[in-house]
Amino acid sequence: MGFATKAIHVGQEPDPLTGSVTVPLYQTSTFAQEAIGKHKGYEYARTQNPTRSAWERNMAALEDGTDAISFASGMAAIDAIARLFDAGDHVLLAEDMYGGTFRLFDTVLSRHGLRFDTVDMRDLDAVRRALRLDTKLLLTETPTNPLMTISDIAALAEIAHSSGALLAVDNTFASPYFQRPLQLGADIVVHSATKYLGGHSDLVHGVVVVRSEELAERLHFIQNAVGAVPGPFDCWLLLRSVKTLALRMEQHQRNALAIAQLCSSHPAVERVYYPGLPSHPQHELAARQMSGFSGMVSIELGSRQKADRFIAGLRIVTLAESLGGVESLVCHPATMTHASIPEEVRLARGITDGLVRLSIGIEDSADLVEDVRDALDNCR
Numbered sequence: 104m105g106f107a108t109k110a111i112h113v114g115q116e117p118d119p120l121t122g123s124v125t126v127p128l129y130q131t132s133t134f135a136q137e138a139i140g141k142h143k144g145y146e147y148a149r150t151q152n153p154t155r156s157a158w159e160r161n162m163a164a165l166e167d168g169t170d171a172i173s174f175a176s177g178m179a180a181i182d183a184i185a186r187l188f189d190a191g192d193h194v195l196l197a198e199d200m201y202g203g204t205f206r207l208f209d210t211v212l213s214r215h216g217l218r219f220d221t222v223d224m225r226d227l228d229a230v231r232r233a234l235r236l237d238t239k240l241l242l243t244e245t246p247t248n249p250l251m252t253i254s255d256i257a258a259l260a261e262i263a264h265s266s267g268a269l270l271a272v273d274n275t276f277a278s279p280y281f282q283r284p285l286q287l288g289a290d291i292v293v294h295s296a297t298k299y300l301g302g303h304s305d306l307v308h309g310v311v312v313v314r315s316e317e318l319a320e321r322l323h324f325i326q327n328a329v330g331a332v333p334g335p336f337d338c339w340l341l342l343r344s345v346k347t348l349a350l351r352m353e354q355h356q357r358n359a360l361a362i363a364q365l366c367s368s369h370p371a372v373e374r375v376y377y378p379g380l381p382s383h384p385q386h387e388l389a390a391r392q393m394s395g396f397s398g399m400v401s402i403e404l405g406s407r408q409k410a411d412r413f414i415a416g417l418r419i420v421t422l423a424e425s426l427g428g429v430e431s432l433v434c435h436p437a438t439m440t441h442a443s444i445p446e447e448v449r450l451a452r453g454i455t456d457g458l459v460r461l462s463i464g465i466e467d468s469a470d471l472v473e474d475v476r477d478a479l480d481n482c483r
């Protein structure tokens with residue numbers, strides 16, 4: 104079955120009770136039981152909810168996994184992965200990652216005994232050197248937020264497995280439409296479904312997909328025991344959103360390429376970060392492991408003053424956190440998404456005061472090109 108067919112049909116068969124073509128919204132906290140211990144498989148909505156189960160079945164199919172486990176946010180999903188491990192275990196994190204992921208490990212999980220180091224996941228020798236006997240997990244993001252660096256999923260899986268560790272990949276930026284890490288050897292995929300999967304900037308949600316049934320069982324246990332579950336309405340919205348994921352991702356990519364090309368030739372831009380451009384240092388690797396390059400473009404404008412002027416000049420693109428929605432957004436990572444990273448670390452990684460990140464939406468390409476061109480002209 105092709106991707107778009109799966110997105111529309113898996114987990115979304117017509118309701119056997121009424122024939123309803125869309126999965127019903129089971130907005131309930133509990134389920135009546137016929138007698139003690141006799142029920143229809145649903146007892147309490149933290150443990151199971153039919154709308155949530157339908158969404159999880161759909162996501163498992165889209166990522167070519169055996170099961171999906173969903174959470175109240177992307178951060179809750181990443182936290183659930185970390186809870187697979189014990190105090191004293193060691194995790195290797197990608198150096199260039201969403202700031203909130205770094206903050207979770209740095210300020211919360213480390214207080215509970217989980218140890219971690221960061222490493223440049225592009226440099227496979229550095230990853231091998233950073234591995235320790237007690238390393239249990241490699242967690243990478245590809246493409247990364249906000250510098251669009253690419254890590255070689257198949258090579259990282261091999262390195263992780265050769266030392267008995269698991270590989271988890273944050274696939275938020277690519278979406279399963281363009282990249283399927285489990286097929287490349289990863290053990291765990293995680294998404295901030297707030298982004299492309301939700302796609303309409305109207306919900307916050309996270310989802311983990313795994314290949315092994317053993318991991319699925321442990322994560323479902325954590326989902327229920329910790330309780331960071333999503334509400335059924337968000338799962339219902341996701342089921343609706345995902346039906347158009349294939350169409351949306353194609354248009355995100357088309358528009359992003361047009362913007363990346365415009366920025367590459369505009370004198371106000373010092374550097375463009377987009378894996379779809381042949382000038383991206385890892386374009387070949389991206390083309391090998393992704394079937395498209397998604398809709399995120401970052402640009403270096405050289406100073407905070409220029410970034411301010413560029414953002415002030417935009418009329419269609421809105422200044423806001425988040426990404427992956429139908430509407431184009433712009434953000435200033437240094438003061439917004441990555442503000443939780445210490446300044447010297449942030450600057451060393453290239454997240455400068457002149458860096459601006461664009462989440463290119465699915466508006467008419469010509470309108471976006473005109474908007475970004477005018478704003479760039481404004482900041483010279």
Ligand SMILES: Cc1ncc(COP(=O)(O)O)c(C=O)c1O
Nearest residue numbers: 176177178201248275295297308
């Ligand atoms: C790549 C990535 N992973 C995880 C998260 C966290 O997800 P959420 O905001 O849904 O908790 C984000 C949020 O921006 C993100 O960009």
